[in-house]
Amino acid sequence: MTAVPHVLPYLVAVWVFLVGCYGLATSRNLIHAVGCLAVCQSATYVLLLAVGYRDGATAPVFSDIEPGSRPLVDPVVQALALTDVVVGATVTALLLALVLQVSKRHGTVDPDELSELRG
Amino acid sequence: MSRRTRLWLVAVSGTGLAALLVAACLELPPFGGSSHPYGERAVRAALARHTANTIASVNFDQRAYDTLGEMSILFAAVLGCVVLLRQARDEHRARPEPAEVDLPVRRYALIVLPVAVVGGLYVIAHGQLSPGGGFQGGVVAATALHLLYLGADYRALERVRPVGLFEVADSLAVSAYLVLGLAGVLAGTAFLANTLLPYGTFNTLSSGGNVPLLNAAIGMEVACAVVVLLARFLDQAVEIEQGNGKDDKDDKDDKESEKENGKENGA
Amino acid sequence: MADAVIVVSLLLVAVTATAAVANRDPARQALVLSVLGLVLAVLFTVLQAPDVGLSQLAVGSALTPLLIMLSVRRVKRRGQPKDGGR
Numbered sequence: 001m002t003a004v005p006h007v008l009p010y011l012v013a014v015w016v017f018l019v020g021c022y023g024l025a026t027s028r029n030l031i032h033a034v035g036c037l038a039v040c041q042s043a044t045y046v047l048l049l050a051v052g053y054r055d056g057a058t059a060p061v062f063s064d065i066e067p068g069s070r071p072l073v074d075p076v077v078q079a080l081a082l083t084d085v086v087v088g089a090t091v092t093a094l095l096l097a098l099v100l101q102v103s104k105r106h107g108t109v110d111p112d113e114l115s116e117l118r119g
Numbered sequence: 120m121s122r123r124t125r126l127w128l129v130a131v132s133g134t135g136l137a138a139l140l141v142a143a144c145l146e147l148p149p150f151g152g153s154s155h156p157y158g159e160r161a162v163r164a165a166l167a168r169h170t171a172n173t174i175a176s177v178n179f180d181q182r183a184y185d186t187l188g189e190m191s192i193l194f195a196a197v198l199g200c201v202v203l204l205r206q207a208r209d210e211h212r213a214r215p216e217p218a219e220v221d222l223p224v225r226r227y228a229l230i231v232l233p234v235a236v237v238g239g240l241y242v243i244a245h246g247q248l249s250p251g252g253g254f255q256g257g258v259v260a261a262t263a264l265h266l267l268y269l270g271a272d273y274r275a276l277e278r279v280r281p282v283g284l285f286e287v288a289d290s291l292a293v294s295a296y297l298v299l300g301l302a303g304v305l306a307g308t309a310f311l312a313n314t315l316l317p318y319g320t321f322n323t324l325s326s327g328g329n330v331p332l333l334n335a336a337i338g339m340e341v342a343c344a345v346v347v348l349l350a351r352f353l354d355q356a357v358e359i360e361q362g363n364g365k366d367d368k369d370d371k372d373d374k375e376s377e378k379e380n381g382k383e384n385g386a
Numbered sequence: 387m388a389d390a391v392i393v394v395s396l397l398l399v400a401v402t403a404t405a406a407v408a409n410r411d412p413a414r415q416a417l418v419l420s421v422l423g424l425v426l427a428v429l430f431t432v433l434q435a436p437d438v439g440l441s442q443l444a445v446g447s448a449l450t451p452l453l454i455m456l457s458v459r460r461v462k463r464r465g466q467p468k469d470g471g472r
Contacts, residue, residue, distance in 0.1 A: 006149035012396045014140045016403040018133060023407035025129040031412040031457050035419055038450055039403050042426055045442070046399065049433045052158065055151035059434040060162055060173035063248045063322055067166050072173075073434045074158030075165075079177035081430075081438045083189040086254040086341060089445040089453075090196040093348045096457045097203040100355060103461045104207070112122065174437045242440070250436035258444040262452070345449065349456075356456040356463070 009050035017043035030099040030109040052077035169318040170327035179333040183311040204351040228270025235263030243338035257341025292340035395429040416451040423447035
């Protein structure tokens, strides 16, 4: 019945995660690296929500449907992803604040130059 | 480590990780399957406590302790940003000039601003009924406030947004969450247990016992946190300037700040 | 029908994420990240997770790019202390 191959969403999550890791490792700019970390984070949301999905189901919100009338997707993984989206953004902000400090104190945001400075 | 060896290391470990992850994916329950034991139990528990939005029930009732942890991360991250981005001894503040804004931009921003702020507050208030809640609505309301920066200018934004007040409100919201949790202990049940208030009528604003209160505390915390974060970053990007002081860090930095001082004096 | 939408948005997410990493200039990356936030919000909505979609829309397409842009501006300003603007 379903047209979605059973592993495609998981593979997309893996791809997004690995691409983010590649970007992190090869980045020449710390701000760009923080952006890549945000990409890595979004892979976890895709994975979580893919695990919780159910064919033909609806969102677990009862303000306009009768309880028990339709199958529901898994609310637990959604709650996990939801809090993480917002908290992840503030952690991104903290990392950016660290990058700004690095740029002020060392005058560069290139990780290679920074490791040369430290020796 | 040279750049070349590092790339090789990344390639090898990345390939290994990719192989392991793909192998794990093939063993996961198939996408769209109908077996969700935890989900079904969560839905049943939410209905038993008269909370229409199961996700709000999971966040603020069944897993409220987990949300306490998330909230602490958020608070700590904001605290870290405030400390890292404060004005250093070798920096000074330069008042930004009032800027001209095109009339259509100004009109649009000022029309959308109140709608967006009220929308954010609505999303917070209806968290236990419809999709939304403190986390989402807080971000919406706080970012909406910054439309004022687009529509008017930085000074106008500073006037309607006393950062100190928002910092205090942020801490108050965190304390409110803790106090609500402790109230459960004082009432003779467990920390953050949802037994204090009557569950109310299903699908009304005051249903769900503790859920609306905890939701409101989180909404206030997230909104204040985002406002404070954006204020600090805007300060750095617009107001605070390097120079005007002695820098005793390292040579490179010293030279650069001198260069910048020179440029500023020239300009 | 819903399945087709899921497949398309999944592929869009993969493509946009790749583009976000491939863009080496942080300012442009911020723009691509905001598109990624939008595409993810669409994906979450068709996966029947409106709550997560809403928060991704607010965070991913507004807050994170804004923070990155402000950081870029701050870092660039070291080079040219008086670049006018607001």
